Amino acid sequence: MKTYTVAILGATGAVGREMMKVLAERAFPVHELRLLASPRSAGVLLPWQGGEIAVRAVEKGCFDGCDIVLGAASSTLARELAPEITAAGAVLVDNSSAFRHEAEVPLVVPEINGAAAKSHKGIIANPNCSTIITLMAVWPIARQFGLKSLTAATYQAVSGAGVGGIAQLEAEIRGEDCDSPAFPHAIARNVIPAIGSLTETGDTIEEAKMRHEGRKIMGIPGLRVACTCVRVPVMRCHSIAVSLETERPVTVEAARAAIAGGAGVALMDDFSAGIYPMPVNTENQDTVFAGRIRPDETREHGLTLWCCGDQLRKGAATNTVQIAELLV
């Protein structure tokens, strides 16, 4: 069996660490795992397959011999390093937003448009976390009944902002101030309707991702999207209240059946037994869960649903490793 030299760029971050876990769990055929981060993390030892690997600083030549680079760094760093990565002959599967909208870069959720990965020219982009989780729940319905529009209100975990987000919520829960807050306001006992800076339409960048990435991934260029992205005091798992309008008539029963038959998504919907997706029952899993499926009387063929998934897993690390699996 062929094995691969895999590098994780940004290995010490929340997503990078999760990528290591996912590579091991899914038994990705790793020949050598190279952990790359900023110079201040160089030398940090991270556990791998019973041993340890020392983190290396990103420096000239660090991608030599790599087959696949999993990007868990900033957009700025991804843009800066991509030429070097592809010149070294590696494929960059990048979790940043740097390349998502470039026409020649596939933007892939394997369960939705896995075939798109094949046309890559050295870079494949991993979508935004809340977009992945929403689309995983919506796609089984969209594929079968078409999709005209999507309205989403998100409930996003602090770990979506990385380890700094976790540190801020933990400090505030302990009643302490956070030295270097990740959010512009307190997040404990609060919700913040502002993720990312503002675009021309009045949407934030995070809200605009749902529109532009949703259209590209599902291949529906005319999809209409209204999205409000909100940070909530939850450690892991993004939840999304979704309303959608299909092209063709759809019943609640048919939507439930579509989701129950979907890949990577599961129905969690037994209200009277207290069973519906929540952060506490969906974290540390790769599956996205959907429930609360109801008619939406505000649209011709309308449905309302609620979904929840671990944004560090399927929303980031797992989806990235799944894309890498399409390359081997």
Added chain:
Amino acid sequence: MKTYTVAILGATGAVGREMMKVLAERAFPVHELRLLASPRSAGVLLPWQGGEIAVRAVEKGCFDGCDIVLGAASSTLARELAPEITAAGAVLVDNSSAFRHEAEVPLVVPEINGAAAKSHKGIIANPNCSTIITLMAVWPIARQFGLKSLTAATYQAVSGAGVGGIAQLEAEIRGEDCDSPAFPHAIARNVIPAIGSLTETGDTIEEAKMRHEGRKIMGIPGLRVACTCVRVPVMRCHSIAVSLETERPVTVEAARAAIAGGAGVALMDDFSAGIYPMPVNTENQDTVFAGRIRPDETREHGLTLWCCGDQLRKGAATNTVQIAELLV
């Protein structure tokens, strides 16, 4: 100046205590304040105008001589006691859901349909908290441009479930189990997409309130509503992500102007300065705040906005006292 004998039914609860504060702050013309609660609270002393009032148990004759009873008790108790209250000649302004849908009972938000209070036959109902906050933000737009449909996803504070909800979140934040939890699941570090039991449509009772109360208060019997109600780990203030479709064309600028000119609602909308409504900057106030006003491309005349208000104040106690003011 005429003064009134006012009773608070359920005086020791989260809403009842807030009603006392609001009566004092608004200098309601109180002749005598009578604090009523269950027998286990009898004798508890609560501060009032520099002195103290002892809580009395609800018992036969306790409403004699009352002019106005502010109801902050359960629907069951409200139904049980209403005949006695009206027989005593008092008007019941009731915060429970017991009478909201009775045709002869006005359901009133003074800034929206204050005139409806005049037609009461002894009972006036105070609407659901998340409905009041949503409508306060939506009404200035609806009044001017008409309203066809309303999609709402709520972020509701634990105090909406009374003192038990506050106790559960506080205990869980301290890392303790809660002896008598108010919610069916942990709420710290979690969100729960389930408030109230399920109705036939698949909506919860809380979600159905937005539809039925919204139609009655705004006088739009054909209003279409899709609502998802979610409990979040916030102490006070409900937030709501709203998308709406007006009857007539509306611009973002016109919607902002309508809200800025609305009674009891204020525009809080300067994103680049980090200013938008959140629980931390709207609690302990009577005003409902709205921001993040954007076009909603999923509807013909669509708008998306975000609003936030203290559900113990305008969502309950303040609105109830405002209704009582219409009676004096």
